[in-house]
Amino acid sequence: MGTHENPNTPHIGTANKKGQMITAPEEIFFNAPRTQAFLTGSEVIKEAVKRSSVDFSVAYPITPQSEASSLVGELYADGYVGDYMRGESEFAVMGQCAGAAFGGARVFTTTAGPGTLRAFENFPMWAGARLPIQVVFTVRGVNSPLTIQPDTLEIAFMLETGMLLWHAEDAQDLFDFMMKGYIVAELPEVHLPIGVICDGFFVTHTKDVVSMTPEDMALPHYNPYANPTPVMDMETAPIRHMRDPFIMKSNYISYMTHASWQLEVKAAMERSRKMTRKLLNGLIEVENPDAEILLVSSGTAVSQSREAIRLFRDKGVKVGLVKIKTIRPFPKEEIREATKNAKYIFVPEFNVAGWMAREIASVVERNERVIAGPHVAGGMTMPPEVIVEEVERTIARMNKK
Amino acid sequence: MSKEKIVINPEFWDIIPQDYRDLVDHATYGKTDRGWKDVGSSTELIAEHSLCAGCPESIAFRHIMASIPAPEDTVMVGSTGCTSLVFPMVAVQNIHSLFGNQNAIATGLKRALAYRFPNQTKDVIVLAGDGATVDIGLDMTLQSWFRQEKFTTICFDNELYANTGGQESGLMQKGFVAKMAPQGKKFEKVRLPEIARESGCAYVAVLTTSKPSLVERVVKQAVLIAREIGPTYLQIYTPCILEIGKQSMEGLQEMRDSESAGERFKFREFITPEAQAFIDDMNAKKKADKLAASANN
Numbered sequence A: 001m002g003t004h005e006n007p008n009t010p011h012i013g014t015a016n017k018k019g020q021m022i023t024a025p026e027e028i029f030f031n032a033p034r035t036q037a038f039l040t041g042s043e044v045i046k047e048a049v050k051r052s053s054v055d056f057s058v059a060y061p062i063t064p065q066s067e068a069s070s071l072v073g074e075l076y077a078d079g080y081v082g083d084y085m086r087g088e089s090e091f092a093v094m095g096q097c098a099g100a101a102f103g104g105a106r107v108f109t110t111t112a113g114p115g116t117l118r119a120f121e122n123f124p125m126w127a128g129a130r131l132p133i134q135v136v137f138t139v140r141g142v143n144s145p146l147t148i149q150p151d152t153l154e155i156a157f158m159l160e161t162g163m164l165l166w167h168a169e170d171a172q173d174l175f176d177f178m179m180k181g182y183i184v185a186e187l188p189e190v191h192l193p194i195g196v197i198c199d200g201f202f203v204t205h206t207k208d209v210v211s212m213t214p215e216d217m218a219l220p221h222y223n224p225y226a227n228p229t230p231v232m233d234m235e236t237a238p239i240r241h242m243r244d245p246f247i248m249k250s251n252y253i254s255y256m257t258h259a260s261w262q263l264e265v266k267a268a269m270e271r272s273r274k275m276t277r278k279l280l281n282g283l284i285e286v287e288n289p290d291a292e293i294l295l296v297s298s299g300t301a302v303s304q305s306r307e308a309i310r311l312f313r314d315k316g317v318k319v320g321l322v323k324i325k326t327i328r329p330f331p332k333e334e335i336r337e338a339t340k341n342a343k344y345i346f347v348p349e350f351n352v353a354g355w356m357a358r359e360i361a362s363v364v365e366r367n368e369r370v371i372a373g374p375h376v377a378g379g380m381t382m383p384p385e386v387i388v389e390e391v392e393r394t395i396a397r398m399n400k401k
Numbered sequence B: 001m002s003k004e005k006i007v008i009n010p011e012f013w014d015i016i017p018q019d020y021r022d023l024v025d026h027a028t029y030g031k032t033d034r035g036w037k038d039v040g041s042s043t044e045l046i047a048e049h050s051l052c053a054g055c056p057e058s059i060a061f062r063h064i065m066a067s068i069p070a071p072e073d074t075v076m077v078g079s080t081g082c083t084s085l086v087f088p089m090v091a092v093q094n095i096h097s098l099f100g101n102q103n104a105i106a107t108g109l110k111r112a113l114a115y116r117f118p119n120q121t122k123d124v125i126v127l128a129g130d131g132a133t134v135d136i137g138l139d140m141t142l143q144s145w146f147r148q149e150k151f152t153t154i155c156f157d158n159e160l161y162a163n164t165g166g167q168e169s170g171l172m173q174k175g176f177v178a179k180m181a182p183q184g185k186k187f188e189k190v191r192l193p194e195i196a197r198e199s200g201c202a203y204v205a206v207l208t209t210s211k212p213s214l215v216e217r218v219v220k221q222a223v224l225i226a227r228e229i230g231p232t233y234l235q236i237y238t239p240c241i242l243e244i245g246k247q248s249m250e251g252l253q254e255m256r257d258s259e260s261a262g263e264r265f266k267f268r269e270f271i272t273p274e275a276q277a278f279i280d281d282m283n284a285k286k287k288a289d290k291l292a293a294s295a296n297n
């Protein structure tokens, strides 16, 4: 199989052509010494790609990911990424990514907002074709009039694509989720595309201290043959799929095939939980679950909630936190358990729809406890004071009734 | 890939489908002189199809599959349409993903294969309908040519959207009355071959599938030039007999009529000087090898 003697894919314990030692993932994630760096989110994306043995990346400009995707181009020029190109539109970009993944490459790309929606038809196709492509979505508004501001609405569109969706709270998460994301997404029993999400500008354009794995260690290369579907490289027998293409048939076998494959994609996502729990140290993070009031959310809304909790503490009010790391698979059991004693479950969100509140309400018992809000949208920030005010006002209103 | 990879454990031989056994027994892998003459004797790359009886697409498919220079290292990319009903029965690996994205898929695929197999040749061939190539996928078709992506694009031009029931397409003739063109199509057939030439294709040919030897020559040329020099484009008339009201035996005559002098599928080709030099060189080498072989005998 072409990959064995290939200088482009060295094995664990040998160095790649840039001198990085190919190292077992657990070793890189949990044992290797970490060093602190002060970086923007865009720079963090570059650093994570640099350590991830990426074979192919496609770029297309859209704020707020343009800097990151051009930094990946610099990595390619330096020899850290196998091949790199600028696509002609996000629809084409995601097709180019798919073609490379069908051909057995580890693929990376980034997009945001309108780019995500332009590309949309590709995402369920990727999942159905079991292509473990990684996209970083640096989410931004998708409304008209034109906006480039941070907004998490686009995630709502992504929920049922069959992709794994992990939401980074900050630059540190972004770094870790990107590298760990490849390991989970490429498991043969998972083998699904993954969207690593970060909030545009708040994460991409601000600087933060990030604890980095060694620069001279890189993840093992993708082994495309550990795969539930054949690699399109003519290195395995070119089986004929079927005599009668299912699309032509309106019969039970055809329906059953489509239905069972959809269920299999769902099952593959379920199977990702085990390794994800191990690598991310759980699908959620919980603080003070015994508090009457809980703030439950993902992404930057979590950072703001942490600040709000501090303000509450100064006032002598105990407020707990549930940070959701994986939006797909959704941590139902964990959330149900973590929220079981709360009286009020507030869900702060950076979008007008309140989709995260709906997700949570769909899994917790006595879901009248779930309160959607506070919402900000259109690029507004969510000062912790706003969260505190909203929580106090809502509880006062509820108690009056 | 060598033929060794497709051998079957003798224990399983009797339960393996006939077409796979054909592949093992007859695959023309590694055979440099394979061509249209093998169509009748070997069916290992394509045997059955689920197109309408007599559909010229099925004939074109057979001629092309018999002519591709190295099926053992060829991956094909299709698109939604009548062609996508044939691909599940084609025994080279092939990708169907969406409608119209075929040249984007092929771009990523070709680059991945070039990177993963630096010391092996892997050919990529796109085969899609006119709607896929010229209408919904036009930007990706052209952009792959602008970028000089090294693969072959084959368009099965039946001058309409067949699979959805005969709607107007960009390659339809002006004036043709079709679904979604109730008063006849109001603009000319898009001149994609000329656009291909201007967009950087190293080799372009327009033909029908009425003459298998011609199909063999242009397919081989297109794939080899794409391998070495740059993008190539073939536009093959495969009339949709169903939608133009022909019987299953009438496809061949329809193609012949359309390729006579002055007709829209009169054979024409364009080749860049660089591609021509490459082909001349290759033919000269072949001749020299033949001479040397006969001298040795």
Ligand SMILES: Cc1ncc(C[n+]2csc(CCOP(=O)(O)OP(=O)(O)O)c2C)c(N)n1
Pocket: B080, B081, B082, B083, B099, B128, B129, B130, B131, B132, B133, B156, B158, B160, B161, B162, B163, B164, B169
């Ligand atoms: C995004 C999208 N739009 C529309 C369709 C519907 N559709 C399927 S096949 C087809 C026509 C294909 O026409 P062409 O490419 O000329 O191939 P033919 O069937 O004529 O061989 C269309 C419009 C689709 N599958 N996907």
Ligand code: SF4
Pocket: B051, B052, B055, B056, B057, B082, B158, B162, B163, B239, B240, B241, B242, B243
């Ligand atoms: S609909 Fe037309 S193009 Fe499609 S299989 Fe039938 S004859 Fe061929």
Ligand SMILES: [Mg+2]
Pocket: B129, B130, B131, B156, B157, B158, B159, B160, B161, B162, B169
């Ligand atoms: Mg057509």
